[in-house]
Amino acid sequence: MQRLRRLVRQRSARQAENVFVVEGAKVLAEALRAGAGIEAVFLGPGGSEELADRGLDVGARVFWLEPGVLERVADTVTPQPEIAIVRDVAVDLSSLRGATLLVVCVDVRDPGNAGTILRTAEAAGADGVVCCEGSVDFFNPKAVRASAGSLFHVPVVAGGDPVAVLEEIGNWGQRRLGAVARSGTDYATLDLTNPTAFVLGNEANGLPAQVEPLLDERVSIPMAGHAESLNVGMAAAVLCFEAARQRRVAAIVATETP
Amino acid sequence: MQRLRRLVRQRSARQAENVFVVEGAKVLAEALRAGAGIEAVFLGPGGSEELADRGLDVGARVFWLEPGVLERVADTVTPQPEIAIVRDVAVDLSSLRGATLLVVCVDVRDPGNAGTILRTAEAAGADGVVCCEGSVDFFNPKAVRASAGSLFHVPVVAGGDPVAVLEEIGNWGQRRLGAVARSGTDYATLDLTNPTAFVLGNEANGLPAQVEPLLDERVSIPMAGHAESLNVGMAAAVLCFEAARQRRVAAIVATETP
Missing domain, CATH: 3.30.1330.30 (Ribosomal protein L30/S12)
Structure with missing residues (x-):
């Protein structure tokens, strides 16, 4: 015991x-x-x-x-x-080469958010979730519970320096979209049908300065009212399901085009 | 004390x-x-x-x-x-007449989900949230904490029989879209720019049979993988932000049309 x-x-x-x-x-x-x-x-x-x-x-x-x-x-x-x-079910980053939708967590600290992100990633059809060094352990019991088992169905990479991770997936041709609370491009105006990695930052402080140069774009979810920002789990859901939606539309268009 | x-x-x-x-x-x-x-x-x-x-x-x-x-x-x-x-900051249902986006909670039990729904509703620009009888008290301290203050910015109706609520908002011309885990219409294929009410059910059991006749449509979020369903808070975020996205697009089109 x-x-x-x-x-x-x-x-x-x-x-x-x-x-x-x-x-x-x-x-x-x-x-x-x-x-x-x-x-x-x-x-x-x-x-x-x-x-x-x-x-x-x-x-x-x-x-x-x-x-x-x-x-x-x-x-x-x-x-x-x-x-x-x-x-352990974690995989190596290199196994995600060829992914079309990734979520990269830089400094996500709350195990509940970690679980929500895994659940969202699986449900939206993401190919994998990378939790960089500094993030909460996605295999801690609280995160595992919150994931409702999703971490057995979506490949998870545990660890890796965020800069090195973003460099590597950039070399693969992933478009790295950093989620920022404001002043980013409206996420829904971007073409998310190509290989896309959503990069999510810390609950309180967002993305650290060191990863900024490695982002291809900063994206925001336009918000009404006094809302400060969505929590990182909700933001992940909105972003990943927009990518999924665009891909369904693209698949229909592709089928209908002779 | x-x-x-x-x-x-x-x-x-x-x-x-x-x-x-x-x-x-x-x-x-x-x-x-x-x-x-x-x-x-x-x-x-x-x-x-x-x-x-x-x-x-x-x-x-x-x-x-x-x-x-x-x-x-x-x-x-x-x-x-x-x-x-x-x-108390709760409002009467009748004050929401003329709303273009509503969230109606039927039997949502978890205060954390209640808070997330309030936060989502505010951020997505919803005009109000109705928590019908049987739902958790959206003013309980846990829900208030989880709402991060959103319940001071989005009108909340506390109570009301779900059937009576859905009848009334239907009379106003709200399209009542019931969220179901599967076999509903793909939410993203619907025009959500007209007055829309998302109707959310119980975490475990979904929507009760008694409200089914009062739904104009059953909607689902298509999901990949083994995912059983998103939790109700995440589903609310995906649905409400799709409505917000469609409305931004419609506003741009309206501006550009001479």
Whole structure:
């Protein structure tokens, strides 16, 4: 249990062992469905017997725990009765070459936003999400919960210096669009049907100055009223679904053109 | 303090007194900026003297509290050192007649989603948000925090039977578009430049059967991958900003047409 507790709490422990922790029946089911490597499943009273069986089927060790044990391990007050150690699913940046839609997170700090971004990226059909150094660990338990299992379905790159990442994807021909709260080009006026990478910055401070020279364009979501800015998760949804919308339109036009 | 504690925790207490509670300097500043009626401001150690002064300026009673008092009142573990009792800002449904963009929440339960919807509605330029009976109280402290002050800038209708609300706004000529996870019309293929009301359902169960006959159309956000559905807050952002986008395009076309 000491090991599990460490893996829940410490990014360094997760990185040293190349594993992360998922909590709850829903996310564990997604992990199994996606064929992720499940190393061990821990179940408290009321845990899903079906998930325990499916864990055994894929070679995981399965442990039933006494009441109160999970509470000492998990990072929520009332943990769900399933928790599992899953082998790292992060991919190398180079595997995303050829992508047509990417999300690059520079210094996104809130695990809830990280999860929302993963969920959005998957739903909008993005080819991958890059979370650069300085961002929250997208494999921390809170982000994993917030992703609702999306991180098993959309390729995630963990780490990488933002400047180096933006240089590399620029060399691939990705158009790097930095989201800024104001004074950028209206995102919806741009052609988003070509290879596009949305670059998202810090919740409070936006994009750091060092990445500015590596942006092909600064984009903003025009806002009414007194609204200061959308949170970064909502902005990601608006941007990615506009790209998806434009691509549906382009696909229809392509089909209809003789 | 007993009264404040009740107002934080009990919807019935808020309704009986026609007030609600805002926490934190940011939201309180928005309330002041919007000219909301501030009845009382309570500050703990480290509370903003500037906000205290601005509270006095608008006729609020101001109380400085001993260390530890706010912690017993607020609903967060480490409350911000400003908390205020604000007079109800909800409006009547009839005041939204003539709206061109509305969001109607039927049975939205999560206060975080409520706050996100308010924030989205304001930023996308919606004319109002209707939270029907059965939905979470959009004036509960968690929703107020999540709205980041938007509920002082976008008109909110609290309550109302969903069927009666949809009948009334239908009589006004609002096109009522019910968001459904799948099998609805692609939202982006519809003309959203005319008076439009997005109708959002429960996080788990979607829209109740009773409102179906009152929808003019069922709309879905096409999704890639294994994604089950966007959460209701993200869906609201995608839908409202598509309406905003179409309206910007229409305004440009109108300007350019001689």
